[in-house]
Amino acid sequence: MTERNDLPISIQLRTEIFQNEQMDEHYFDVLGQFVQVGDNIYIRYQEPVNKNEAEAQPVNVTIKIEPDGTVHLIRADHQRMRLSFSYQKEFEANYHTPYGIIPIKTVTNNLRVTLMDKPISGNVLIDYELHAGEDKLGVYHLRLQFTA
Numbered sequence: 001m002t003e004r005n006d007l008p009i010s011i012q013l014r015t016e017i018f019q020n021e022q023m024d025e026h027y028f029d030v031l032g033q034f035v036q037v038g039d040n041i042y043i044r045y046q047e048p049v050n051k052n053e054a055e056a057q058p059v060n061v062t063i064k065i066e067p068d069g070t071v072h073l074i075r076a077d078h079q080r081m082r083l084s085f086s087y088q089k090e091f092e093a094n095y096h097t098p099y100g101i102i103p104i105k106t107v108t109n110n111l112r113v114t115l116m117d118k119p120i121s122g123n124v125l126i127d128y129e130l131h132a133g134e135d136k137l138g139v140y141h142l143r144l145q146f147t148a
Helices: none
Strands: 004-019 022-037 040-047 059-065 071-076 080-085 090-097 100-117 120-132 135-147
Touching: 004 040, 004 120, 071 120, 080 090, 080 100, 080 120
Parallel strands: none
Antiparallel strands: 004 022, 004 135, 022 040, 040 059, 059 071, 071 080, 090 100, 100 120, 120 135
16 A cells, blocks of 8 residues: 655745736745655645635645656636646646637746655646747746654
8 A cells, every 4th residue: 555644734826827928926825735656746735716706616625746757736616627748848738618628838947846754745837838839928937844
């Protein structure tokens, strides 16, 4: 049986999105869970609701960190999206929308994961581009810090 560690953590997340020569920034502090199953680490949290969207529900987010350094960002709301990142690699994914499935691609320009065990804490830094076909949709900078 695989050993499982599960701890409550405090998470600070900042995302910068550069699209159409504009920058949009999101920042929030939330409580989440640090889960270790075998050699994989999962950071789970609910992304807060945007106050401008009356019917919006919190989005369940999981960040999976694999032993080889590959990171997966899984967002599960009324649609599910899984983006993968590995330094200077491209990954294809599908974005499910009410209008159909859009094939997208991530291009990871920078990726750093730092983990500490006393106390359990860490940083995840991901700089990536998001593409749909030949179009670059934007440049994203994700900074996540957590501590138990």
